[in-house]
Amino acid sequence: MTFTYALIRSLRGALTVLVLLSLVFVILRLSGDPLDALLGDEADPELVAYYTALYGLDRPIWEQYLRYFGGLMQGDFGFSYRDGRDALEVVLERVPATLQLGLTAIAFGLFLSIPLGILGALYRDSPMDRCTMAFAVFGFSLPNFFLGILLILLFTMTLQMLPSSGSGSWRHMVMPVLTLGTSSAGSIARFARSSMLEVLPKPYMITAAAKGITRPRRITWHALPNAAIPLVTILGFRIGDIIAGAVVVEAVFAWPGVGRLLVSSVSSRDLAIVQTIVILVTLTMVLTNLLVDLAYGWIDPRLRTERKGK
Amino acid sequence: MLVRISVLFVLLMMLTAIFATVFAPYDYAKQNLFLRLEPPFFLGGSMTHPLGTDGLGRDILSRLMMAIRVSIAVALVGTLIGAVLGTIIGFVAAHFRGLVEEVIMAFVDAQAALPFLIIVLAVLAFFGNNLWLFIGLMGIYGWETYARLIRGMVLSANTQGYAMAARSLGFSPLRIYRRHVLPNIFNVLIVQFSLNFPQTILLETSLSFLGLGIQAPLTSLGEMLGSGRDHLVLAWWVAVIPGIVIFLTTMSISLIGDWLRDRLDPTLTNTAQIS
Numbered sequence: 001m002t003f004t005y006a007l008i009r010s011l012r013g014a015l016t017v018l019v020l021l022s023l024v025f026v027i028l029r030l031s032g033d034p035l036d037a038l039l040g041d042e043a044d045p046e047l048v049a050y051y052t053a054l055y056g057l058d059r060p061i062w063e064q065y066l067r068y069f070g071g072l073m074q075g076d077f078g079f080s081y082r083d084g085r086d087a088l089e090v091v092l093e094r095v096p097a098t099l100q101l102g103l104t105a106i107a108f109g110l111f112l113s114i115p116l117g118i119l120g121a122l123y124r125d126s127p128m129d130r131c132t133m134a135f136a137v138f139g140f141s142l143p144n145f146f147l148g149i150l151l152i153l154l155f156t157m158t159l160q161m162l163p164s165s166g167s168g169s170w171r172h173m174v175m176p177v178l179t180l181g182t183s184s185a186g187s188i189a190r191f192a193r194s195s196m197l198e199v200l201p202k203p204y205m206i207t208a209a210a211k212g213i214t215r216p217r218r219i220t221w222h223a224l225p226n227a228a229i230p231l232v233t234i235l236g237f238r239i240g241d242i243i244a245g246a247v248v249v250e251a252v253f254a255w256p257g258v259g260r261l262l263v264s265s266v267s268s269r270d271l272a273i274v275q276t277i278v279i280l281v282t283l284t285m286v287l288t289n290l291l292v293d294l295a296y297g298w299i300d301p302r303l304r305t306e307r308k309g310k
Numbered sequence: 311m312l313v314r315i316s317v318l319f320v321l322l323m324m325l326t327a328i329f330a331t332v333f334a335p336y337d338y339a340k341q342n343l344f345l346r347l348e349p350p351f352f353l354g355g356s357m358t359h360p361l362g363t364d365g366l367g368r369d370i371l372s373r374l375m376m377a378i379r380v381s382i383a384v385a386l387v388g389t390l391i392g393a394v395l396g397t398i399i400g401f402v403a404a405h406f407r408g409l410v411e412e413v414i415m416a417f418v419d420a421q422a423a424l425p426f427l428i429i430v431l432a433v434l435a436f437f438g439n440n441l442w443l444f445i446g447l448m449g450i451y452g453w454e455t456y457a458r459l460i461r462g463m464v465l466s467a468n469t470q471g472y473a474m475a476a477r478s479l480g481f482s483p484l485r486i487y488r489r490h491v492l493p494n495i496f497n498v499l500i501v502q503f504s505l506n507f508p509q510t511i512l513l514e515t516s517l518s519f520l521g522l523g524i525q526a527p528l529t530s531l532g533e534m535l536g537s538g539r540d541h542l543v544l545a546w547w548v549a550v551i552p553g554i555v556i557f558l559t560t561m562s563i564s565l566i567g568d569w570l571r572d573r574l575d576p577t578l579t580n581t582a583q584i585s
Contacts, residue, residue, distance in 0.1 A: 012419070019420040024432070031436035141561035143512050145519045145532075146553035149539060153546055244425035248516050262428070263520050266435040274435040278428060285423050 013286045020282045078272030087272035098257030105180035113185035117192025139186020148179040148252035165254035176253045199227045236292035313569045316562035330379040334372035342367035347545040380530040385510040388448025396456025404464035418454040452506045463495040497574040504567030508560035531556045
């Protein structure tokens with residue numbers, strides 16, 4: 001991978017962040033006078049004048065825009081009016097819980113979906129393959145909040161094995177991870193299957209067979225590495241699904257993460273928190289996709305030379 | 311076979327949505343606090359309330375019909391707005407190229423960079439919830455997929471013989487796009503629409519489930535499920551019945567969509583799976 005390519009990709013990512021942050025600023029200004037929310041409708045005019053000057057609301061709009069960016073750069077994301085604390089601090093406290101849930105769910109989803117996809121492709125049109133496809137459609141169509149409720153009915157209400165809400169032990173994690181992992185596993189299984197199907201009839205697979213390499217060895221050493229390459233991209237896409245899914249799943253199981261904070265902050269219109277979460281999610285998404293893109297060239301040497309050729 | 315059943319099920323949902331108020335045995339909002347959490351007939355309940363009653367004694371069957379109407383209508387209007395908007399923007403990008411295209415693609419990238427659920431939540435937080443804003447947001451969902459898709463299709467169509475022939479006959483660009491290019495890429499649009507529609511249903515029901523979408527007294531499948539969650543211990547069916555309807559509806563439309571894609575557009579198979 002060339003340096004120029006990495007640079008162009010990084011600049012595009014930065015542009016995306018810039019566009020989104022600007023949109024947040026525009027929405028923030030369109031949604032009404034920030035002082036109304038802070039002081040109420042019948043505030044003392046002197047107080048209003050004081051805060052207007054303090055927050056620079058009497059300045060031209062471009063200056064406010066620059067100040068807004070300056071603030072973000074210095075880590076000033078505003079104050080949570082519910083907590084009275086720094087919004088960034090409130091959000092960051094919740095990040096570990098969401099990471100724990102999200103990463104475990106991704107691991108579980110991959111563990112479930114990749115073998116299913118591979119087996120489906122190897123035994124095409126067999127009952128195994130039909131199971132894979134049924135699982136894919138199932139994972140894709142079953143809303144995660146409904147799956148969560150079904151699990152609660154089974155494991156909490158009927159079997160009385162697992163707690164339905166909260167966090168703290170591995171038993172609290174089982175259902176949220178199952179719920180979040182299954183929804184993304186469906187589409188990954190399907191993708192793994194089709195990418196494996198694409199690789200299997202390739203000439204190098206036939207060559208390997210002609211050389212007398214055994215089938216298990218052909219599949220693990222020749223087919224799998226090649227089929228895995230496109231899977232890396234799909235993982236980049238799935239990060240967004242996991243984040244959106246975490247919002248819903250955390251609400252179902254009262255998991256104390258960023259998603260639940262977002263939902264409650266939207267209800268109480270704690271704008272600083274919402275804004276902070278939007279910015280953090282944007283950064284996470286853009287960075288992940290950038291890394292996936294760069295990792296692509298590192299994993300697949302063919303791409304490196306192609307890009308150099310350009 | 312599976313596709314046929316799916317088509318029948320979707321037709322049933324459409325008919326229910328259209329005739330919800332005609333078929334419904336009761337007013338969907340009428341409460342009867344003496345008849346709370348009645349079980350459905352298959353669990354020993356009576357046929358006066360075939361699917362039982364909810365926590366406020368409202369008839370679940372009537373509510374379900376209304377919820378199907380609201381969920382289908384919101385998703386349909388939302389998907390249509392997204393398709394029309396995205397298609398027009400895609401044509402604009404492909405026609406003007408240059409700076410216009412760059413700006414449009416920057417917005418496409420920006421929207422693709424954030425999970426749409428987060429965008430909706432942020433906008434609802436800033437502006438407060440109201441039905442029209444919510445439907446508008448459902449319309450913005452997915453426009454970027456159409457814009458990207460259509461831009462690519464139009465760019466390649468413009469280099470093909472039929473578009474060049476029409477251009478050399480002196481037809482205006484608008485006429486070429488509407489009468490010649492659009493009919494040629496319509497299949498792709500239909501397939502994309504059938505893939506987008508169930509996702510819009512899932513988005514609406516998720517948000518309504520969180521209590522941030524369709525608001526009571528109006529109901530939707532997600533709102534029913536969300537409020538049924540409070541009664542899981544005593545009356546699990548209040549939440550499970552609308553859940554099954556959501557699942558079957560999205561699954562049927564997805565199966566029809568897959569079938570359409572195989573029929574209409576073999577080239578799309580891989581790209582659609584990636585996105």
